[in-house]
Every structure is written in C-alpha cells, then in structure tokens.
Amino acid sequence: MRVLVVEDEQRMAAALARGLGAEGFVVDVAADGPSGLESARFGGYDAVVLDIMLPGLSGYTVVRTLREEGNGVPVLLLSAKDGEYDQADGLDYGADDYLTKPFSFVVLVARLRALMRRGPAPRPPVLDAAGITLDPSSRRVEVEGAxxxxxxxxxxxxxxxxxxxxxVVSKESLLDDVWGAGQRGDPNVVEVYIGYLRRKLGRERIETVRGSGYRLRA
Structure with missing residues (x-):
C-alpha cells in the first residue's frame, strides 16, 4: 500500500514516514504544494495525507485540482485549523477525510485504512443534452465540441x-440547490444567471416554461 505524505514541516513529515512505514505502508514525502500535486497526479498512490498550509499551493488547491482533473485518489487532510467551516471547506473541495493537529497516530492509521478499503471515488458520469456536454470531474463544458x-x-x-x-426545473429548486436553502437572496438572481448561460451557450438551448421554470431544449 503506497501513501504520499505532503507536509512541509520536516519533523512531522519524518515522523509520519517512520510511523506509516512501521505499519507496512510504502511512504513517499513531498515538502510543498506543487511537488505534492505532481506526485499525486502520476504516482499511483493508494492514499494521500495532505497538509493544508503548504508552500506554493495550499492543500485545498491541491485536492481541488486533483478532483477537477478526475483524479479520485483518497485524500486525508491534516490541519491545525479545527473550525467547522475549515473542515467543511476541505470536504467541499474534494477531500475524503479531515484530521486536526495534534492527532492520534492510531486514529490516523485507522482512517487511512478505511479510505483505502473504500478505494478511489467513482468518476461521475459526463452529462450530455441539447448539444451541451458537462464533465463534473474536470468541470469542463463544451457546446457542439467547443x-x-x-x-x-x-x-x-x-x-x-x-x-x-x-x-422542467423550477426557480425555487435552483435557488435551493445552487444558492442553498435558507441562503436565498433576490429570486431574480436565477433569471440573471439563466441570461448569462444563454449568452454563452446559445439562447435557443434554454427554454422558459411560463409559471414553471426552465429546461434545456431537446
């Protein structure tokens, strides 16, 4: 089982490498965000232990980039930040787990093994309709191939x-799912963003259904 540890604090990185090695893991270490991202992209690891505060690129940026590229390697974030919003941000960016420092090494190993049993996150299917293709993993959108x-x-x-x-998708459904239930502002914001999409995708691709909402034309 191969693990990549991305940690810029040398003593912490060395301790993790020694401890995980004693548990039977093959461990590589990267000391900054850019080298960690490069290793995670191409190293074929079973899991990544990723600090958040890193030189070059933050751990948030590393995990978000991996997910946007469709890389589902399990990622365990480490951070001294223990706020609930910090943890929510890490998970929203695509991390599989979050552990605050100082942590129990026994718990770290148990969580790593759990992530490895789960395996890489499945790649979500590409969505395709009305000449539009959307890849949720890479966040790439194409219209007629462009x-x-x-x-x-x-x-x-x-x-x-x-x-x-x-x-048909109602305006209320879009407000709840995109902006969040309880976080609604001006409901006309939906019309504004539908207008943005029409300009970029072609006005004919999004139909307004009076009294109901919006849908993509077949």
Whole structure:
C-alpha cells in the first residue's frame, strides 16, 4: 500500500514516514504544494495525507485540482485549523477525510485504512443534452465540441438543468440547490444567471416554461 505524505514541516513529515512505514505502508514525502500535486497526479498512490498550509499551493488547491482533473485518489487532510467551516471547506473541495493537529497516530492509521478499503471515488458520469456536454470531474463544458468557460455559479446552474433534462426545473429548486436553502437572496438572481448561460451557450438551448421554470431544449 503506497501513501504520499505532503507536509512541509520536516519533523512531522519524518515522523509520519517512520510511523506509516512501521505499519507496512510504502511512504513517499513531498515538502510543498506543487511537488505534492505532481506526485499525486502520476504516482499511483493508494492514499494521500495532505497538509493544508503548504508552500506554493495550499492543500485545498491541491485536492481541488486533483478532483477537477478526475483524479479520485483518497485524500486525508491534516490541519491545525479545527473550525467547522475549515473542515467543511476541505470536504467541499474534494477531500475524503479531515484530521486536526495534534492527532492520534492510531486514529490516523485507522482512517487511512478505511479510505483505502473504500478505494478511489467513482468518476461521475459526463452529462450530455441539447448539444451541451458537462464533465463534473474536470468541470469542463463544451457546446457542439467547443469549450465554454463558465463561472462556478453558472456551472452549477447548468449542471442542475442537465441532470433534470428533459424535465422542467423550477426557480425555487435552483435557488435551493445552487444558492442553498435558507441562503436565498433576490429570486431574480436565477433569471440573471439563466441570461448569462444563454449568452454563452446559445439562447435557443434554454427554454422558459411560463409559471414553471426552465429546461434545456431537446
């Protein structure tokens, strides 16, 4: 079982390498974000232990980039940040688990083994309708084969429409799923983002169904 440890604090990295090695893992160490990302991309690891505060690229950026590229290697984030929003951010970026420092080495090993039993996260299927292709893993969108650059919110609105196709999606559903239930602002924000998508994808691709919502044209 091969593990990549990405940790810039030398004593912590050495302790993790020794301890995991004693547990039967084959361990490689990277000391900064860019080298950790490169190793995780091509090293064929069974899991990555990833510190958040790293030189060059943060652990958040590393795990988010891996997920955007479709790399499902299990990632366990380590951080001295123990706030609930810090942990939520790490998981939202694509990490599989989060452990705060100082931590129990026994718990670290147990969580690593659990992640390895689970294996890499399955790659979500590519969505395709109305001449639009959306890859949730790489966050790539194409219209008739041509790449289209979307903001995060535009991407989420389009993803919702594609998953519902050919059904109609209500404005309320979009507000809840994209902006979050209880976090609603002006409901007209949905119309604004539908307008953005029409300009980028082609007005004819998104239909307004009066009194109901929006849907992608067949």
């Amino acid at each position: 790449a289209v650059d979307l903001s995060r919110t535009e991407f989420l609105v389009l993803e919702h429409l594609l998953r519902a196709h050919p059904s």
